[in-house]
Amino acid sequence: xxxxxxxxxxxxxxxxxxxxxxxxxxxxxxxxxxxxxxxxxxxxxxxxxxxxxxxxxxxxxxxxxxxxxxxxxxxxxxxxxxxxxxxxxxxxxxxxxxxxxxxxxxxxxxxxxxxxxxxxxxxxxx
Amino acid sequence: xxxxxxxxxxxxxxxxxxxxxxxxxxxxxxxxxxxxxxxxxxxxxxxxxxxxxxxxxxxxxxxxxxxxxxxxxxxxxxxxxxxxxxxxxxxxxxxxxxxxxxxxxxxxxxxxxxxxxxxxxxxxxxxxxxxxxxxxxxxxxxxxxxxxxxxxxxxxxxxxxxxxxxxxxxxxxxxxxxxxxxxxxxxxxxxxxx
Numbered sequence: 001x002x003x004x005x006x007x008x009x010x011x012x013x014x015x016x017x018x019x020x021x022x023x024x025x026x027x028x029x030x031x032x033x034x035x036x037x038x039x040x041x042x043x044x045x046x047x048x049x050x051x052x053x054x055x056x057x058x059x060x061x062x063x064x065x066x067x068x069x070x071x072x073x074x075x076x077x078x079x080x081x082x083x084x085x086x087x088x089x090x091x092x093x094x095x096x097x098x099x100x101x102x103x104x105x106x107x108x109x110x111x112x113x114x115x116x117x118x119x120x121x122x123x124x125x126x
Numbered sequence: 127x128x129x130x131x132x133x134x135x136x137x138x139x140x141x142x143x144x145x146x147x148x149x150x151x152x153x154x155x156x157x158x159x160x161x162x163x164x165x166x167x168x169x170x171x172x173x174x175x176x177x178x179x180x181x182x183x184x185x186x187x188x189x190x191x192x193x194x195x196x197x198x199x200x201x202x203x204x205x206x207x208x209x210x211x212x213x214x215x216x217x218x219x220x221x222x223x224x225x226x227x228x229x230x231x232x233x234x235x236x237x238x239x240x241x242x243x244x245x246x247x248x249x250x251x252x253x254x255x256x257x258x259x260x261x262x263x264x265x266x267x268x269x270x271x272x273x274x275x276x277x278x279x280x281x282x283x284x285x286x287x288x289x290x291x292x293x294x295x296x297x298x299x300x301x302x303x304x305x306x307x308x309x310x311x312x313x314x315x316x317x318x319x320x
């Protein structure tokens with residue numbers, strides 16, 4: 001598993017971005033960029049070269065699910081591993097994310113071990 | 127009313143009252159009691175309508191609700207500030223890990239990780255407070271509309287919103303503990319697609 005990939009984390013809460021960045025650092029992922037909504041994330045993804053997206057759902061002006069759909073519809077980005085980390089835990093949300101092509105789904109509040117396990121799982125299969 | 131004509135509802139009430147008075151002599155005891163009940167009910171409704179129309183809606187929509195939403199916003203700001211200070215301390219502790227024996231460094235790392243996990247409360251509480259603010263704003267609109275209807279004014283138009291995306295439709299924020307799906311249940315659900 002390549003830990004030198006660029007990771008984009010997307011969340012409208014800056015404290016959550018900081019927490020995820022620090023947890024990623026503990027896992028030796030040091031190339032981390034941030035966005036605070038789906039629209040900003042999409043612009044960064046299109047301009048850069050990212051090997052993993054970790055995104056919240058509930059953001060404006062573009063939600064995490066809508067970002068995921070844009071990523072999967074983009075010829076260059078469509079295979080990028082995409083993990084949703086969200087407080088949206090209803091079955092319908094998980095099903096919608098899976099149908100849109102999510103690589104894995106973590107419900108908030110989460111622990112560091114769950115984050116490690118899901119990242120390893122999606123990067124091994126990438 | 128500007129032209130001195132009583133409102134439609136008042137005219138109906140007066141007409142019903144006139145009919146009841148004219149019928150009073152032909153009624154049985156039971157019917158009279160029932161009509162008295164109905165009359166009382168009519169008076170209660172009229173009084174409630176008058177009270178709604180006299181509600182200090184400007185206090186509610188101009189002061190109480192904005193004040194409540196400001197207080198809630200302040201809670202989010204304060205918790206964000208406190209969380210950032212806690213994270214500052216964690217980052218300092220992580221930098222010190224290299225200066226302590228390996229066993230202590232490992233214990234330090236474990237403790238810092240648990241603090242990071244606990245700090246995600248700020249996101250969850252922030253989202254919950256956001257839901258309360260949205261509910262207060264919806265109440266504000268309903269109160270304005272109810273008062274406008276009771277006093278014969280036209281209700282303020284709701285802000286126009288465009289069609290929602292699927293992501294927006296499904297964005298409901300954190301569920302209450304009893305209604306939330308666990309990570310294990312989500313893992314099982316995802317596995318069922320494979």
